[in-house]
Amino acid sequence: MRVLCDYLTIQGFLTKDQGSYALTQESAIFLDRKSPACLASMSAFLGSEPMRARFDALTEAVRKGGSVWSEGGDNTKPNDEFWVTFARSMAPLTRPGSEFIAALLHAEEGKPWKVLDIAAGHGMYGITIAMKNPKAEIVALDWPAVLQVAKENAQKFGVADRYSLRGGSAFETDMGSGYDYVLLTNIFHHFDMPTCEKLMKRVHAALKPGGRAITLEFVPNEDRVTPPTAAAFSLIMLANTDSGDAYTFSEYEKMFRNSGFAKSTLHPVPEMPQQVVVSEKSA
Amino acid sequence: MRVLCDYLTIQGFLTKDQGSYALTQESAIFLDRKSPACLASMSAFLGSEPMRARFDALTEAVRKGGSVWSEGGDNTKPNDEFWVTFARSMAPLTRPGSEFIAALLHAEEGKPWKVLDIAAGHGMYGITIAMKNPKAEIVALDWPAVLQVAKENAQKFGVADRYSLRGGSAFETDMGSGYDYVLLTNIFHHFDMPTCEKLMKRVHAALKPGGRAITLEFVPNEDRVTPPTAAAFSLIMLANTDSGDAYTFSEYEKMFRNSGFAKSTLHPVPEMPQQVVVSEKSA
Numbered sequence: 053m054r055v056l057c058d059y060l061t062i063q064g065f066l067t068k069d070q071g072s073y074a075l076t077q078e079s080a081i082f083l084d085r086k087s088p089a090c091l092a093s094m095s096a097f098l099g100s101e102p103m104r105a106r107f108d109a110l111t112e113a114v115r116k117g118g119s120v121w122s123e124g125g126d127n128t129k130p131n132d133e134f135w136v137t138f139a140r141s142m143a144p145l146t147r148p149g150s151e152f153i154a155a156l157l158h159a160e161e162g163k164p165w166k167v168l169d170i171a172a173g174h175g176m177y178g179i180t181i182a183m184k185n186p187k188a189e190i191v192a193l194d195w196p197a198v199l200q201v202a203k204e205n206a207q208k209f210g211v212a213d214r215y216s217l218r219g220g221s222a223f224e225t226d227m228g229s230g231y232d233y234v235l236l237t238n239i240f241h242h243f244d245m246p247t248c249e250k251l252m253k254r255v256h257a258a259l260k261p262g263g264r265a266i267t268l269e270f271v272p273n274e275d276r277v278t279p280p281t282a283a284a285f286s287l288i289m290l291a292n293t294d295s296g297d298a299y300t301f302s303e304y305e306k307m308f309r310n311s312g313f314a315k316s317t318l319h320p321v322p323e324m325p326q327q328v329v330v331s332e333k334s335a
Numbered sequence: 336m337r338v339l340c341d342y343l344t345i346q347g348f349l350t351k352d353q354g355s356y357a358l359t360q361e362s363a364i365f366l367d368r369k370s371p372a373c374l375a376s377m378s379a380f381l382g383s384e385p386m387r388a389r390f391d392a393l394t395e396a397v398r399k400g401g402s403v404w405s406e407g408g409d410n411t412k413p414n415d416e417f418w419v420t421f422a423r424s425m426a427p428l429t430r431p432g433s434e435f436i437a438a439l440l441h442a443e444e445g446k447p448w449k450v451l452d453i454a455a456g457h458g459m460y461g462i463t464i465a466m467k468n469p470k471a472e473i474v475a476l477d478w479p480a481v482l483q484v485a486k487e488n489a490q491k492f493g494v495a496d497r498y499s500l501r502g503g504s505a506f507e508t509d510m511g512s513g514y515d516y517v518l519l520t521n522i523f524h525h526f527d528m529p530t531c532e533k534l535m536k537r538v539h540a541a542l543k544p545g546g547r548a549i550t551l552e553f554v555p556n557e558d559r560v561t562p563p564t565a566a567a568f569s570l571i572m573l574a575n576t577d578s579g580d581a582y583t584f585s586e587y588e589k590m591f592r593n594s595g596f597a598k599s600t601l602h603p604v605p606e607m608p609q610q611v612v613v614s615e616k617s618a
Binding site: 053054055056058059061062068114275276277278280283284286287289290297 | 336338339341342344345351397559560561566569570572580
């Protein structure tokens with residue numbers, strides 16, 4: 053225990069004074085499970101056995117040009133255990149992004165909205181909009197097992213009466229139509245460009261005229277090596293997917309144009325490595 | 336390949352300019368196998384399957400207070416494959432330490448020395464002394480399979496005629512006697528304190544009066560959290576050994592005093608995380 057605590061002190065997670073250890077301010081906020089901002093649950097997904105197995109096979113992934121992991125490897129098939137773990141673990145990190153999106157769309161104005169949340173996972177992006185806008189109706193789309201987590205969260209945050217579920221593939225399930233907004237948070241990076249376009253065409257069809265697609269993504273600069281976290285996300289996708297990537301804004305612009313969106317704009321999320329791409333369907 | 340090279344650029348191992356990648360200065364010196372200072376071979380030991388398995392079991396090691404890895408886990412038994420890999424991989428990093436020791440002892444004065452190199456491994460600490468002092472005779476002690484690597488290196492560096500081998504355990508094999516110097520490089524950290532004392536008593540007996548034990552080690556400050564690399568070495572030993580540790584200087588002083596050495600002095604190796612402890616046997 054002494055060795056572990058010394059190591060955590062060296063790494064900046066603890067302080068040590070006269071042989072006594074204490075949490076640093078950052079650890080107290082982000083790693084103490086009693087803290088509302090605790091991120092510790094994320095280790096259940098980021099440190100999960102499949103994740104570790106994929107990074108163990110990184111050399112093979114580089115040689116192949118994609119993940120060597122086969123179960124649902126192209127990320128268009130259901131992979132319930134993996135994505136339920138994701139949904140149960142990764143909600144803490146969504147707060148800055150989900151609050152940014154709600155503010156960007158002026159959810160607080162309380163207009164009657166119909167919002168589709170694609171690959172909802174824990175559901176927090178759509179749920180946050182519903183919390184800020186009492187007239188927003190959210191439709192969550194994901195694999196049925198994953199949607200149970202989103203449903204629990206909708207209940208927990210008191211928006212279950214305006215929250216409905218559509219279980220199935222984002223590439224095949226009837227999405228409904230006439231949406232004011234479609235949320236696409238952390239989904240495109242799993243696929244190659246033709247697959248992204250295929251999905252975005254479906255989104256275009258589901259939006260009402262003047263409606264907007266809201267994409268949250270790791271968007272590196274055109275040099276693909278800055279900013280570091282967004283650019284490095286590309287390697288995470290190489291290890292984890294058949295042909296996913298961290299696409300640049302010019303690549304998103306082109307894919308979304310091919311899918312029917314004439315113009316897209318880029319909005320950095322403050323203090324987060326992600327950015328929001330807003331794409332409007334012609335009125 | 337693009338994703339890998341971008342990632343290596345982000346991490347500072349490559350530069351990227353107009354879509355072309357090049358080695359950084361550090362990578363060219365330390366990671367290009369054509370460079371004489373290349374450290375790349377070390378990955379064969381540090382990234383070896385046993386090493387990875389031990390760190391995968393770090394949680395269990397913390398709970399147990401020592402490695403859960405059982406084959407030769409207390410590091411007093413032979414473990415040929417592991418230590419031959421060590422000997423074949425880790426020589427590049429010895430250069431600053433071995434040259435520092437040779438200079439500290441004034442090897443260049445060319446006095447007739449008899450030097451015992453305990454747990455010689457690749458043999459580079461003793462071989463460097465033999466290269467600087469043409470009148471030094473080196474006796475290398477290690478497991479027989481490991482000594483073959485030291486012997487190859489002694490031939491490669493032209494000192495084989497003054498290089499002899501003693502195969503076996505440092506705790507049991509007849510070490511010989513009348514040594515001017517006994518080298519103990521990176522060995523004590525594998526053991527608990529009583530075991531260290533047992534070894535150092537044997538060393539004391541093997542030295543001639545006025546002879547010196549030369550210990551190269553990771554020696555953290557008394558706070559055990561600085562300097563970072565030496566202090567963090569403690570965790571590496573927790574994962575890898577039954578009861579090894581990165582001992583402080585006061586702990587070494589005490590152990591060596593218990594083994595018969597009245598006084599020890601500490602000498603930092605420039606630009607390296609290790610330090611040298613010199614302990615003289617009374618004349």
